[in-house]
Amino acid sequence: MAEITAVSPLAPDRFPDLPVIGGVSFAAVEAGVRYQGRTDLMLAVLCPGTSIAGVFTRSSTRAAPVLDCQAKLGGDAAAGAAILVNSGNANAFTGQFGQTSVQQIVRAVADRLGLPPERVFTSSTGVIGEPLPHDRIIAKLEALAETQSPEGIAAAAQAIMTTDTFPKGAARSVAVGDKTVQIAGIAKGSGMIAPDMATMLVYLFTDAMIDQPTLQKMVSRLNERTFNCITVDSDTSTSDTLLACATGASGCDVSGSEAFETALHDLMRDLAHQVVRDGEGATKFVEIVITGAATDGDAHIHGLAIANSPLVKTAIAGEDPNWGRVVMAIGKSGAPADRDRLSIRFGTVTVAEKGWVSPDYREEEAAAHMKQADISIHVDLGLGDGAATVWTCDLTHGYISINADYRS
Amino acid sequence: MAEITAVSPLAPDRFPDLPVIGGVSFAAVEAGVRYQGRTDLMLAVLCPGTSIAGVFTRSSTRAAPVLDCQAKLGGDAAAGAAILVNSGNANAFTGQFGQTSVQQIVRAVADRLGLPPERVFTSSTGVIGEPLPHDRIIAKLEALAETQSPEGIAAAAQAIMTTDTFPKGAARSVAVGDKTVQIAGIAKGSGMIAPDMATMLVYLFTDAMIDQPTLQKMVSRLNERTFNCITVDSDTSTSDTLLACATGASGCDVSGSEAFETALHDLMRDLAHQVVRDGEGATKFVEIVITGAATDGDAHIHGLAIANSPLVKTAIAGEDPNWGRVVMAIGKSGAPADRDRLSIRFGTVTVAEKGWVSPDYREEEAAAHMKQADISIHVDLGLGDGAATVWTCDLTHGYISINADYRS
Numbered sequence: 001m002a003e004i005t006a007v008s009p010l011a012p013d014r015f016p017d018l019p020v021i022g023g024v025s026f027a028a029v030e031a032g033v034r035y036q037g038r039t040d041l042m043l044a045v046l047c048p049g050t051s052i053a054g055v056f057t058r059s060s061t062r063a064a065p066v067l068d069c070q071a072k073l074g075g076d077a078a079a080g081a082a083i084l085v086n087s088g089n090a091n092a093f094t095g096q097f098g099q100t101s102v103q104q105i106v107r108a109v110a111d112r113l114g115l116p117p118e119r120v121f122t123s124s125t126g127v128i129g130e131p132l133p134h135d136r137i138i139a140k141l142e143a144l145a146e147t148q149s150p151e152g153i154a155a156a157a158q159a160i161m162t163t164d165t166f167p168k169g170a171a172r173s174v175a176v177g178d179k180t181v182q183i184a185g186i187a188k189g190s191g192m193i194a195p196d197m198a199t200m201l202v203y204l205f206t207d208a209m210i211d212q213p214t215l216q217k218m219v220s221r222l223n224e225r226t227f228n229c230i231t232v233d234s235d236t237s238t239s240d241t242l243l244a245c246a247t248g249a250s251g252c253d254v255s256g257s258e259a260f261e262t263a264l265h266d267l268m269r270d271l272a273h274q275v276v277r278d279g280e281g282a283t284k285f286v287e288i289v290i291t292g293a294a295t296d297g298d299a300h301i302h303g304l305a306i307a308n309s310p311l312v313k314t315a316i317a318g319e320d321p322n323w324g325r326v327v328m329a330i331g332k333s334g335a336p337a338d339r340d341r342l343s344i345r346f347g348t349v350t351v352a353e354k355g356w357v358s359p360d361y362r363e364e365e366a367a368a369h370m371k372q373a374d375i376s377i378h379v380d381l382g383l384g385d386g387a388a389t390v391w392t393c394d395l396t397h398g399y400i401s402i403n404a405d406y407r408s
Numbered sequence: 409m410a411e412i413t414a415v416s417p418l419a420p421d422r423f424p425d426l427p428v429i430g431g432v433s434f435a436a437v438e439a440g441v442r443y444q445g446r447t448d449l450m451l452a453v454l455c456p457g458t459s460i461a462g463v464f465t466r467s468s469t470r471a472a473p474v475l476d477c478q479a480k481l482g483g484d485a486a487a488g489a490a491i492l493v494n495s496g497n498a499n500a501f502t503g504q505f506g507q508t509s510v511q512q513i514v515r516a517v518a519d520r521l522g523l524p525p526e527r528v529f530t531s532s533t534g535v536i537g538e539p540l541p542h543d544r545i546i547a548k549l550e551a552l553a554e555t556q557s558p559e560g561i562a563a564a565a566q567a568i569m570t571t572d573t574f575p576k577g578a579a580r581s582v583a584v585g586d587k588t589v590q591i592a593g594i595a596k597g598s599g600m601i602a603p604d605m606a607t608m609l610v611y612l613f614t615d616a617m618i619d620q621p622t623l624q625k626m627v628s629r630l631n632e633r634t635f636n637c638i639t640v641d642s643d644t645s646t647s648d649t650l651l652a653c654a655t656g657a658s659g660c661d662v663s664g665s666e667a668f669e670t671a672l673h674d675l676m677r678d679l680a681h682q683v684v685r686d687g688e689g690a691t692k693f694v695e696i697v698i699t700g701a702a703t704d705g706d707a708h709i710h711g712l713a714i715a716n717s718p719l720v721k722t723a724i725a726g727e728d729p730n731w732g733r734v735v736m737a738i739g740k741s742g743a744p745a746d747r748d749r750l751s752i753r754f755g756t757v758t759v760a761e762k763g764w765v766s767p768d769y770r771e772e773e774a775a776a777h778m779k780q781a782d783i784s785i786h787v788d789l790g791l792g793d794g795a796a797t798v799w800t801c802d803l804t805h806g807y808i809s810i811n812a813d814y815r816s
Contacts, residue, residue: 061739061747093735093747095764128732129765233718234642235733236740310641310718310803311811318812324536325643327501331469332644339469340503356503357537395718396812400805403719404726 010277010285010373010393011166018153018171018184022207023047023247026152027144028159031136034088034126041086041137042156043144044203045113048080050247052121053216055223057240063092065122066241068102072118074212081119083203083243084109084137084144085160087188091124091132092238101134108138112145123241125188125200126162153205157186160201163402164190168274174263179252181208181260183267189275190232202227202242202271204264207250214255218264219244226268229300229390232279233399234308276391281398284316286391289378293386298335302379303390305333313395316375321366323351326377341382346370418685418693418781418801419574426561426579426592430615431455431655434560435552436567439544442496442534447567449494449545451552452611453521456488458655460529461624463631465648471500473530474649476510480526482620489527490517491611491651492545492552493568495596499532499540500646509542516546520553531649533596533608534570561613565594568609571810572598572686578678582671587660589616589668591675597683598640610635610650610679612672617656622663626672627652634676637708637798640687641807642716684799689806692724694799697786701794706743710787711798713741721803724783729774731759734785749790754778 024046031041046052054073056066075081084105091098102122110117124132157167168187173180185204210218223242244264246254254260277285288306293299306312309329315322323344330337340355347369350358369375432454439449454460462481464474483489492513499506510530518525532540565575576595581588593612612627631650652672654662662668685693696714701707714720717737723730731752738745748763755777758766777783 057739059736059739060741060745061735061750090732093732093760093764095748095762097764128735129760235717235719235736238736238739309643310807311643314808314811317808320812324498324501327469327536328467328643328646331465331467331646333468337468339501342469352501352537354503356501356505395808397805397808399718400722400725400803400808403722404728404804 007165008278009283012274015154015157015167016169016171018169019173019182020150021182021184021205021247022249023050024205024245025148025150026156027147027149028152028155029140029143031086031140033086033133033136039155039159040088041140041144042159044083044156045148046081046245047247047249048078050081050245051077051210051212051215052081053212053219053244055220055242057237059236059238061093061238063090063124063239064094064098064102065091065124066239069121069241072121073216075118077212079116079119081121082109082113082115083121085123085201086137087160087162088126089124089130089132090126090128090239092128094129094131097131101132105134105137108141112141121243123201123239125160125239128238153184153186160186160188162188163280164188164278166278168271168278170267170270172263172267174259176252176254176257176260179250181206181250181252181254183264185267185271187271187275190278190280200237200240204244206246207248208246208252208254208260209248209250210246210254215244215246218261222265222268226265226272229388230272230276231304231307231390231392232276273391276393279393280402281396282393283396284373284375284394286316286375286377286393287389288392289376289389290381291387292380292382292384294336294384295386296388299386299388300390301335302330302333302337302381303388305329306377307390307392310395313392316370317394317396319367319370321346321351321363321370326379330379336383337381338383343380343382345378347376415573416686417691420682423562423565423575424577424579426577427581427590428558429590429592429613429655430657431458432613432653433556433558434564435555435557436560436563437548437551439494439548441494441541441544447563448496449548449552450564450567452491452564453556454489454653455655455657456486458489458653459485459618459620459623460489461620461627461652463628463650465645467644467646469501469646471498471532471647472502472506472510473499473532474647476514477529477649480529481624483526485620487524487527489529490521490523491529492517493531493609494545495568495570496534497532497538497540498534498536498647500536502537502539505539509540512542513545516549520549529651531609531647533568533647536646561592561594568594568596570596571688572596574686576679576682576686578675580671580675582667584660584662584665584668587658589614589658589660589662591672593675593679595679595683598686598688608645608647612652614654615656615658616654616660616662616668617658618654618662623652623654626669630673630676634673634680638680638684639712639715639798639800640684681799684801687801688810689804690801691804692781692783692802694724694783694785694801695797696800697784697797698789699795700788700790700792702744702792703794704796707794707796708798709743710738710741710745710789711796713737714785715798715800718803721800724778725802725804727775727778729754729759729771729778734787738787744791745789746791751788751790753786755784
């Protein structure tokens with residue numbers, strides 16, 4: 001695989017300080033699944049009473065661990081739970097062997113931690129189609145169990161990285177009644193990123209109290225507006241998994257709390273943006289706002305058509321305010337558009353309106369916006385009230401370098 | 409715009425010798441629409457009795473000349489016809505001004521050639537969103553009319569190029585009864601290439617006799633299996649136009665002739681392949697054959713999902729037999745697939761079957777196939793009899809170089 005040494009120019013300055021979440025402990029070790037000289041295996045152990053919700057890739061070729069996790073949501077929270085994640089090998093398209101690997105890992109974790117197997121969740125991320133060396137993983141369970149720590153989340157974020165150039169984490173605290181609950185999350189990208197869902201792996205932890213069906217509905221709803229609104233390359237991973245774990249350790253019931261949902265939404269969007277900011281080869285972070293569509297669904301389709309267009313993405317890489325390519329992408333999206341009602345803004349610069357270049361448009365103003373690291377494109381379709389926002393990055397030589405040489 | 413000097417490594421050795429088509433003459437001149445030092449305007453004049461069929465982009469933001477052509481199909485063949493094409497400016501997203509430009513050009517051509525305006529077809533290809541300097545075009549009509557020649561088709565193929573690195577032409581002759589009819593065609597690519605339809609501009613000429621409705625049905629049918637089966641970058645042009653002109657000069661009626669349809673199909677596929685071979689930055693020509701799908705439509709969806717996947721295309725650029733990415737693309741396509749019934753071949757090498765790597769697979773054999781300029785990927789879904797073939801190219805640094813710097 002290609003050596004990816006440079007950190008994305010869009011990376012945050014540093015990994016944030018994440019709070020301890022009562023009821024969760026973490027450990028990370030080097031298991032040598034594929035990578036050498038770095039951690040590649042993490043374990044999160046969750047206290048009895050933890051609700052776990054999840055959303056997953058809708059790929060028809062999804063990986064064995066995804067299928068296993070999907071079957072386990074809604075299990076008995078009273079028993080506690082564990083999440084084990086390896087990087088380097090996705091255990092995807094590995095036939096019957098893949099399922100056997102998951103079963104063996106799950107059984108070993110369950111035995112070691114005294115959990116029922118249906119409360120052990122696993123994820124694998126990395127190369128597709130190669131057998132997962134599950135013995136190397138099982139051999140490290142003892143070390144993982146012995147080094148569990150409530151402070152271990154940053155190490156866990158490191159262990160799940162593949163082509164990521166920085167670990168991704170975010171936290172929020174929110175007052176609910178007279179109590180404060182904490183939420184912390186980690187994620188990894190950074191290629192094969194497209195909706196359904198858009199990131200490969202995300203783990204969220206909170207000490208809030210909330211029952212599984214309520215948490216599941218909230219996470220599914222927020223996922224539609226966060227991770228399902230990002231794309232790097234339009235390619236959908238076979239391993240995409242988001243698990244949200246509420247331990248209840250704060251003793252604070254957040255069912256029906258708008259403040260909690262807002263904080264969780266904010267945290268999920270933060271992590272989703274970090275995934276885009278680490279998009280393979282990315283040099284620009286792009287927010288695409290669609291308004292005036294016939295429906296919200298149409299707006300989302302237009303937004304993704306723009307965000308996934310190689311010609312739009314290369315123009316952004318070239319700092320070219322090429323709004324003609326935005327028009328092209330709207331035209332091909334399949335959702336309704338009226339050429340002569342479109343208006344397009346780059347940043348605060350109106351470039352096109354009523355089917356043609358704006359009379360006030362001065363290319364140097366738009367070009368100045370394109371030179372920034374964070375780009376905004378706003379399209380109003382002039383048809384109705386439908387709106388959506390999606391996020392993407394540019395398409396650069398870096399993407400080609402990383403992906404023309406990833407596996408060989 | 410970027411200087412594109414190198415010729416595609418996948419280009420044919422030379423432009424083919426195209427036969428004179430009775431009833432058509434051509435001219436090409438330098439009008440300075442945008443480019444300097446090259447021809448950028450071509451005129452084809454068609455004799456009375458010529459049937460003209462067409463297929464066009466389905467983009468909702470299609471250009472003014474496309475809308476004008478679409479309205480004119482099925483006009484009075486007895487009057488003769490003309491086709492005028494400029495490169496350098498697409499006259500797309502140019503509002504009311506764009507329609508006015510088309511009208512002025514059409515009227516001037518009609519006046520000069522003594523044709524009704526509804527028999528004058530125009531196309532424009534190049535940059536989007538800038539006003540077409542139609543005066544520069546009209547100023548050259550006299551020169552075009554005076555230099556018409558039955559031998560001018562190669563010059564016409566040159567004049568319609570934009571980022572193309574070679575002119576595209578093909579010819580077939582076919583015996584129908586005791587007569588022989590000739591077919592010749594020219595096309596241009598080479599970015600913004602995706603179905604609906606997949607090439608920007610194609611013009612076909614034959615001396616066969618065939619009425620317009622029959623020709624239209626045949627061309628629409630064949631288009632589905634040729635130009636609508638190619639993709640370079642998944643981006644759909646706002647200008648895509650195919651016009652097929654049958655002058656009848658051979659006196660040979662080809663209605664109902666299977667041989668004629670086969671020859672026309674063959675020629676259209678040839679031109680479609682040439683467009684792919686000149687895909688921006690292409691170093692590999694890729695044929696993707698899907699069999700065993702539930703329906704032909706599903707097979708087409710799977711084929712395009714693979715052909716448009718940036719991760720598959722970069723793997724091909726890297727000569728990496730990365731079948732995991734093929735599995736990923738099938739999984740995301742949205743059409744039915746059963747992971748454990750899939751089989752995948754690269755060239756003649758079976759890489760995966762029954763949901764996992766083939767027991768006989770040796771990566772060096774697949775890697776040897778990937779080193780060739782022409783790559784073949786065959787996926788059998790094991791579900792039914794649906795089949796489709798699509799063609800694409802790889803995604804390289806060349807694509808990024810061309811498109812991150814096209815307009816600025």
